Structures are given as structure tokens and as C-alpha cells.
Amino acid sequence: MATKRFVAVLACIVLGATAVPAQTLKSVKDRGRLICGVSQGLLGFSAPGEQGQWVGFDVDFCRALAAAIFNDPSKVAYVPLSANERFTALQSKSIDVLSRNSTWTLGREAELAIVFAATTYYDGQGFMVPKALNIDSAPELADKTICTQSGTTSEANLADFFRNNRVNYKVSTFATAEEALNAYGGGRCDAFSSDVSQLHALRLTLRAPADHVVLPDVISKEPLGPCVRQDDPQWQNIVKWTHFAMVNAEELGVNRGNIDDAMKSQRPDIRRLLGLEGNYGEQLGLTGDWVVRIIRQVGNYDEVYERNVGAASKLAIPRGINSLWDRGGIQYAPPIR
Numbered sequence: 001m002a003t004k005r006f007v008a009v010l011a012c013i014v015l016g017a018t019a020v021p022a023q024t025l026k027s028v029k030d031r032g033r034l035i036c037g038v039s040q041g042l043l044g045f046s047a048p049g050e051q052g053q054w055v056g057f058d059v060d061f062c063r064a065l066a067a068a069i070f071n072d073p074s075k076v077a078y079v080p081l082s083a084n085e086r087f088t089a090l091q092s093k094s095i096d097v098l099s100r101n102s103t104w105t106l107g108r109e110a111e112l113a114i115v116f117a118a119t120t121y122y123d124g125q126g127f128m129v130p131k132a133l134n135i136d137s138a139p140e141l142a143d144k145t146i147c148t149q150s151g152t153t154s155e156a157n158l159a160d161f162f163r164n165n166r167v168n169y170k171v172s173t174f175a176t177a178e179e180a181l182n183a184y185g186g187g188r189c190d191a192f193s194s195d196v197s198q199l200h201a202l203r204l205t206l207r208a209p210a211d212h213v214v215l216p217d218v219i220s221k222e223p224l225g226p227c228v229r230q231d232d233p234q235w236q237n238i239v240k241w242t243h244f245a246m247v248n249a250e251e252l253g254v255n256r257g258n259i260d261d262a263m264k265s266q267r268p269d270i271r272r273l274l275g276l277e278g279n280y281g282e283q284l285g286l287t288g289d290w291v292v293r294i295i296r297q298v299g300n301y302d303e304v305y306e307r308n309v310g311a312a313s314k315l316a317i318p319r320g321i322n323s324l325w326d327r328g329g330i331q332y333a334p335p336i337r
């Protein structure tokens with residue numbers, strides 16, 4: 001009897017020990033910087049800027065996390081990762097968060113013990129073709145060779161699309177975007193397929209961008225967002241609510257330009273967002289002013305979108321479905337309360 005009880009107590013201790021959640025926030029703070037996995041260079045999303053510093057939509061998400069944690073958006077080390085390497089880097093803990101144009105799928109969450117914290121950019125897969133081919137729509141790509149990057153949803157979606165349309169096609173896959181694009185630019189394939197946002201970015205890096213078009217067809221859903229390991233709910237919450245805070249700030253009209261005035265607002269939702277009422281930041285393991293830090297130093301969702309990929313940027317991608325839910329889009333953040 002006593003032995004049985006001893007075994008039961010031991011089992012509880014062992015199980016209890018393994019159930020202790022990982023402490024990513026603590027290790028980030030102890031290290032003094034966040035380690036963020038990004039792409040190997042994708043204009044508008046994550047690419048080295050003019051002064052060699054990383055810039056882009058996905059980079060700004062890492063900067064927002066660093067602003068919330070350290071009150072300093074520069075406290076980030078960026079790790080460029082190919083599509084094939086990215087999830088292993090997260091699993092092996094060489095990065096704290098992956099912010100690299102990655103699509104949220106069931107398979108990735110179920111097989112890889114990772115979790116997507118939010119959808120920061122709703123995208124879809126498309127095709128880019130040379131204008132000289134005179135192709136106007138995706139089904140006309142029958143029997144053509146399509147270049148894409150291996151280890152991506154793009155590769156898998158092509159198979160679905162052509163199977164659905166009962167059309168033959170050839171696919172050439174490459175380990176990096178650069179190799180795939182070089183093959184396309186060098187005429188080794190007739191079309192290039194990837195997330196539409198990336199097609200716009202990659203087209204600009206071709207020798208004569210005006211000689212290429214992005215077809216209107218969108219053949220998949222590509223909800224892109226940051227992901228983390230499944231073993232740390234506190235860290236998942238921080239990543240998730242950093243996105244939601246930026247979306248809520250846009251919805252409430254709080255931005256870099258008016259944050260000082262917003263701090264004087266009497267609106268209860270703005271006061272909760274900015275930590276003037278409630279202790280939501282503290283509940284996340286951060287400080288009460290975590291959102292103020294993000295907005296002051298990085299901006300709200302709209303500012304980040306416009307700066308990197310929006311109308312005034314080189315990519316000039318309209319907000320489209322990434323508009324807020326009350327402005328015709330599907331970006332929707334749960335309330336801070």
C-alpha cells in the first residue's frame with residue numbers, strides 16, 4: 001500500500017515537472033534580446049535595408065515584440081531561414097518566434113508542435129508570367145513548367161489546383177527563393193508561383209519588372225503570421241496580443257502621431273489599450289504601458305502595413321481583405337478587457 005502511494009506521489013512529481021511551461025519570456029529578458037526567424041530576403045516583408053538593418057512587415061512584428069518587452073525595438077537578433085529550415089529552427093529553440101511569411105495550416109500545428117499566434121497578413125497563392133507568353137489566366141498554364149520554392153504550401157497547392165482542373169503541368173522546385181527566381185528570370189520555367197504578396201515583391205527584383213505580370217487568379221488561402229512552440233502559453237499570448245494590440249490601436253484611431261493625446265483620452269477602451277485602466281500588460285508578464293511602447297516605437301497595424309507594403313511603399317499592395325472588419329476587410333482583434 002505504502003509502495004503504491006509512493007509510486008503515485010513519484011508519478012505526480014515527474015508529471016508535474018514535465019508539465020512546467022517553458023519560460024521563453026524569461027530567457028528573452030535574461031538574454032537581453034529577442035531572436036526572430038525571418039526570410040532570407042523578401043522585399044517589404046523581411047529584407048536588409050539601405051543601412052544593412054532588417055526592415056519589413058514581418059521585421060516590424062519582431063520590433064513590436066521587442067518594444068513591448070524591452071521598450072527598445074532594436075533589441076532583436078534576426079536569423080534568416082529558408083522555407084525548409086524555418087520550423088526546425090523553432091522546434092530546436094534556436095529562435096524565439098518565427099515571423100517569416102508562413103502559412104497557418106493544420107498539418108504544421110499538428111505535426112510540428114508549433115502554433116500560429118495570429119494572422120498578420122491574409123494572402124493567397126498566385127502566378128507570375130512573362131507578358132510575352134500572352135497568358136491571361138491560370139488554367140492556361142497547362143503543360144507549362146512552373147517554378148516554386150520547396151518546403152512551401154505553394155508547392156502543395158499547385159498539385160491541388162492542376163488536379164482540380166484536370167490539367168497537366170510540370171513543377172521545378174528550388175531550395176531558396178533566389179534560386180527559384182533565377183530559374184524563372186533565366187527562362188527555365190514559364191511561370192513562377194508563390195503567395196501573391198511575394199510575387200509583387202519578387203517581380204520588382206527582376207531585370208525588367210514591366211515585362212512580367214501577376215495573373216488575377218488566386219488559388220489558395222494563405223493566412224500568414226508569426227508562430228511559436230506549443231509549450232509556452234504565456235509566450236504565445238504575448239505574440240498573439242501584440243498583433244491584436246496593433247489592430248485594436250488602428251480601430252481606435254491611436255497611432256504614432258497622436259499617442260500623447262490618446263494618453264489623455266477618457267474613452268474606456270482607449271484607456272485599457274494604453275494601460276491607463278486595468279492591468280492587462282502585467283497579466284501578460286509585461287508592463288502596463290506595453291501597447292504605448294509598441295505604438296510609439298513601431299506604430300499601429302495600419303502604419304506598419306502602409307510603411308512596408310501599402311500604397312506609399314514600393315510594393316503598393318492595396319489593403320484589400322487586410323482592411324479592418326468594419327472597413328470591408330477581415331482583420332479583427334478581440335477586445336482588450
Ligand SMILES: N[C@@H](CCC(=O)N[C@@H](CS)C(=O)NCC(=O)O)C(=O)O
Pocket residue numbers: 039040041042081082083101102103149151152153154176177178194195198222224
Ligand atoms: N506562405 C508559404 C510560402 C512561404 C515561402 O517561403 N515562400 C517563398 C516564395 S518565394 C519565400 O518567401 N521565400 C523567401 C526566402 O526564402 O527568403 C508557406 O508558408 O509555405
